[in-house]
Amino acid sequence: MSTKHNRTASNGHVVAVDGMDIYYEMVGDGPPLLLLHNFFGSSQVWAQPFKERLAQTYRLVIPDLRGHGRSSNPSQTFTHRQVTQDLFALLDYLSIAQYRAIGVSSGAMALLHMATQQPERVETLVLSSGTSYFPELCRERQRWNTPENVPPERWQLLRERHPRGDEQIHNLLRLFQEMAETYEDMTFTPPHLATITAPTLIIHGDRDPFFPVNIPVEMYQAMPHSYLWIVPNALHLDPVGGYVDTQMQTRSALFKEYFTETVFEFLEQGWMP
Numbered sequence: 001m002s003t004k005h006n007r008t009a010s011n012g013h014v015v016a017v018d019g020m021d022i023y024y025e026m027v028g029d030g031p032p033l034l035l036l037h038n039f040f041g042s043s044q045v046w047a048q049p050f051k052e053r054l055a056q057t058y059r060l061v062i063p064d065l066r067g068h069g070r071s072s073n074p075s076q077t078f079t080h081r082q083v084t085q086d087l088f089a090l091l092d093y094l095s096i097a098q099y100r101a102i103g104v105s106s107g108a109m110a111l112l113h114m115a116t117q118q119p120e121r122v123e124t125l126v127l128s129s130g131t132s133y134f135p136e137l138c139r140e141r142q143r144w145n146t147p148e149n150v151p152p153e154r155w156q157l158l159r160e161r162h163p164r165g166d167e168q169i170h171n172l173l174r175l176f177q178e179m180a181e182t183y184e185d186m187t188f189t190p191p192h193l194a195t196i197t198a199p200t201l202i203i204h205g206d207r208d209p210f211f212p213v214n215i216p217v218e219m220y221q222a223m224p225h226s227y228l229w230i231v232p233n234a235l236h237l238d239p240v241g242g243y244v245d246t247q248m249q250t251r252s253a254l255f256k257e258y259f260t261e262t263v264f265e266f267l268e269q270g271w272m273p
Contacts, residue, residue: 012025012062012070013026019074020074022071022090023064024062025062026060026062027060028054028055028056028060030059031058031059032061032098033054033102034061034087034100035101035102035103036065036101036102036103036108038104038107039105040158040176041068042064042068042069042070042161043062044069044160044161046060049257053261054260058100061090061091061096065086066086068161068162068172069161076175078175078178080112083106083113084110084113087110087114088114088117100123100125100267101114101124101125102263103127103128103130104130105128105210108127111125111130112127112188115196115200116188116195119196122196123198124270125198125201127201127202128203128237129237130202130211130216131210131216132186132188133187133215134179135212137210137212138180140180141210142180143177145173145176145177146177147169150173190221190222194222194223194224196225197224199227199270199271200226201226201263202216202219202226203237204216204228205230205231205234205236206233206234207233207235208234208235208236216228
């Protein structure tokens with residue numbers, strides 16, 4: 001895999017890897033901590049207080065995943081396995097041999113690939129709203145995500161995150177729908193998950209509309225050094241511990257603080273084995 005020069009873009013950097021541009025930001029100083037956003041998200045989702053709090057202790061590496069934000073996607077395809085290779089190339093470019101990582105939804109799924117392909121590099125994992133496979137419930141929702149079904153307020157949010165405009169957003173919607181018919185990407189069995197040796201905190205809402213709560217429980221039971229936090233009355237969690245449901249903003253803001261401190265404690269101190 002060829003990696004070319006880094007150049008500055010706004011407040012971040014761009015590195016060319018095998019014909020695609022990966023945009024990333026680096027904040028703070030200390031051990032490297034990789035932050036991976038959800039599908040339809042970007043590096044922008046790692047907002048305060050989370051980013052500021054962790055940057056006091058860690059060197060944050062915050063990329064835009066393939067096709068998201070300012071990262072390109074010349075292949076016009078997206079799998080979590082493919083994203084994993086992009087991220088390995090970025091880490092190698094930055095000379096990061098070992099890292100801690102936090103991933104949300106698609107970010108968490110990419111981390112499952114990373115932790116099983118190169119387990120020796122991962123020191124600690126936090127997986128929020130992730131899954132080891134796509135149940136039919138998730139596939140139904142993926143098929144439903146057509147441009148016609150996106151409400152105006154969500155269009156506005158997507159336009160803020162993806163600077164190439166509506167064409168980029170339409171491509172992401174298409175890729176999200178195509179996941180519904182993909183069965184080779186997310187296929188982690190319990191024996192496969194058991195090869196992940198890093199301490200791992202699994203966080204999940206008990207009302208997640210994509211991945212029923214039995215999935216994180218199965219992941220927790222399979223991974224030998226994992227911890228499970230089921231958040232009551234919560235849907236799909238956003239990168240800083242809030243809820244996707246915009247009607248829960250007050251509760252979301254309060255929970256973000258608790259989420260941030262809990263994740264920081266886990267990363268710093270570790271918990272009882």
